[in-house]
Amino acid sequence: MTRPLAPGACVGVLGGGQLGRMLAVAASRLGLRCHIYEPGAMPPAGDVAHRVTTAPYDDTEALTAFAESVDVITYEFENIPTRALDLLETLRPVRPGRRALAVSQDRLTEKAFLAGLGLNVAPYAAVDDAVDLAEALDEIGVPAILKTRRLGYDGKGQVRLSSSAEAEAALAAMNDAPAILEGHIDFSHEVSVIAARALDGQVACFDPGENEHKGGILATTTVPARLSAAQRTDAVLLAGRILNALNYVGVLGVELFVTPGGLIVNEIAPRVHNSGHWTQNGCVIDQFEQHIRAVAGWPLGDGARHANVTMENLIGDDIERVPVLAADPANALHLYGKTEARAGRKMGHVNRITGPAGG
Amino acid sequence: MTRPLAPGACVGVLGGGQLGRMLAVAASRLGLRCHIYEPGAMPPAGDVAHRVTTAPYDDTEALTAFAESVDVITYEFENIPTRALDLLETLRPVRPGRRALAVSQDRLTEKAFLAGLGLNVAPYAAVDDAVDLAEALDEIGVPAILKTRRLGYDGKGQVRLSSSAEAEAALAAMNDAPAILEGHIDFSHEVSVIAARALDGQVACFDPGENEHKGGILATTTVPARLSAAQRTDAVLLAGRILNALNYVGVLGVELFVTPGGLIVNEIAPRVHNSGHWTQNGCVIDQFEQHIRAVAGWPLGDGARHANVTMENLIGDDIERVPVLAADPANALHLYGKTEARAGRKMGHVNRITGPAGG
The missing domain is CATH 3.30.470.20 (ATP-grasp fold, B domain)
Structure with missing residues (x-):
């Protein structure tokens, strides 16, 4: 059993945006330090971090040094490249763990996971090409939303369809990325x-x-x-x-x-x-x-x-x-x-x- | 009229203890950075500061560089050496200002200031030597507390007197520092x-x-x-x-x-x-x-x-x-x-x- 981290211990955070910044402040209240790993220069979290590594997520050397300098690793965003995780996991505990990332990085996997738990989700279907999309529209109907399976946030990588005539343009907007069609939910x-x-x-x-x-x-x-x-x-x-x-x-x-x-x-x-x-x-x-x-x-x-x-x-x-x-x-x-x-x-x-x- | 500091501006803090640490966290909430100036290594405030200068208060070069890197200067303790302040004041606003420091750095000045405002303070007298102390004890009586005028905190530099027979030992404990005798207050x-x-x-x-x-x-x-x-x-x-x-x-x-x-x-x-x-x-x-x-x-x-x-x-x-x-x-x-x-x-x-x- 792991012991709780004590004052002076260091939490590694992947990502240096505002969420990382506010995590670093919270860590300081518990007497802990933060080491921020962020590809971009001058990250907002850097202002309140004990240490900042500025390096891309494919820099094996930087990732290794980062992991070895911290006691546990967490992250402020879910789209961490798989290879970076593969490496980090061998060096320090990564929390939340791999399963949560795998589920949330892919909208299709996420929907299947949630439905598998017996939870209600919007009707959905995988869309890799025009045939898939036509079938999905037949099954789910319109209005619907076509979304890239990966890497979308704040409404990016999403197109609303109000008729099946919009299918071609919507698919084109996915830029050949694997997608998912989600049925419209009439929510209040x-x-x-x-x-x-x-x-x-x-x-x-x-x-x-x-x-x-x-x-x-x-x-x-x-x-x-x-x-x-x-x-x-x-x-x-x-x-x-x-x-x-x-x-x-x-x-x-x-x-x-x-x-x-x-x-x-x-x-x-x-x-x-x-x-x-x-x-x-x-x-x-x-x-x-x-x-x-x-x-x-x-x-x-x-x-x-x-x-x-x-x-x-x-x-x-x-x-x-x-x-x-x-x-x-x-x-x-x-x-x-x-x-x-x-x-x-x-x-x-x-x-x-x-x-x-x-x- | 000075404009309020905007995101990215920097607050210089003299002292890197826990008060500086919590000031740095508060500054981050307002989008501001902190630059900590602290003679000791590994200051607690350093964990959440944008920048730390480790240098003594008589290092003119370090003080100058510190002041020039910040927009305003504040402090987490009142015993900042006068010469450091003399320099810093010429470069950036120091808040709170000189008057507050002068008053609070010297218990005698402080008592006189407060009494001058018409506020109630304990009876007090300046004590520089055994003659002063004998006179003060005559006037104020016992029990009383002999304190160094400067640099005391958390009860350090203080001796309680329950009879005038303790005068000599109490004065010796002051190590020749200018002192003040304060009368006992019967407070609840x-x-x-x-x-x-x-x-x-x-x-x-x-x-x-x-x-x-x-x-x-x-x-x-x-x-x-x-x-x-x-x-x-x-x-x-x-x-x-x-x-x-x-x-x-x-x-x-x-x-x-x-x-x-x-x-x-x-x-x-x-x-x-x-x-x-x-x-x-x-x-x-x-x-x-x-x-x-x-x-x-x-x-x-x-x-x-x-x-x-x-x-x-x-x-x-x-x-x-x-x-x-x-x-x-x-x-x-x-x-x-x-x-x-x-x-x-x-x-x-x-x-x-x-x-x-x-x-």
């Missing part, structure tokens, strides 16, 4: 559950949040979400089932569609999740510390919610609203230290406290 | 106010906390403190008066004795303060972010208290209690990453949530 709103599982199997879930997207990117998450007591229980139970099935260690984000017929799992993310940022100001232990606790072999902390919160992402030019937002005492700002505000770039977020916890 | 308990003042003069105070010491070192701070409504108002008003008199920018700790006759100011600290650590889990904006907001020219945040909290310092071997403390969901841990647990060394603290905010 989307919620997500941020769930955590410790090394010893202990499970804890944060209260579900209700998400709104704009242009395919998460705009806001609000707690409490509009959910019945039964739905709330369902959400937490299904998240726990996913964690256990994956023998998961760390924080997992589960996106759910709320429909009159019940909850439908949209997708899972094997990492801290944008829709869990509200926990920084709504809970004593936030999703970042919960994740570090899990991967460091600590017991999970208390994720009970003490406030009603709306998290709003600050995207691109939204950063110019900071002076106004900062002057409002209801707002807690979390900026990522990025100096260039490109359109669509997540620059920070604001947690707006709307009152003490209550329905 | 000690509280402290963590107050903040922004660049534009805006003032905000956290709710007073009640302090318990063990062996001259702060052991616990509890909110709410035992104070009448009138005493609470007094505490906040007198802190505001001190801030304004010093034209202060940043967070200031004010220690107060509670007596039947009212509040008596014990001492002030021109920095974030151990007795304000509870704000990390009791408020949306904690003392560290409040300090960074002030020195970075931002508006102050909301310091309203949402929880009842007891902060307990983890000193020396207390660090061995961490596994048990971590398993209790009421506890939020804050460890400093120190690997060597010497007796009396502050290794971390735990904020125990005892309920939602209430008297």
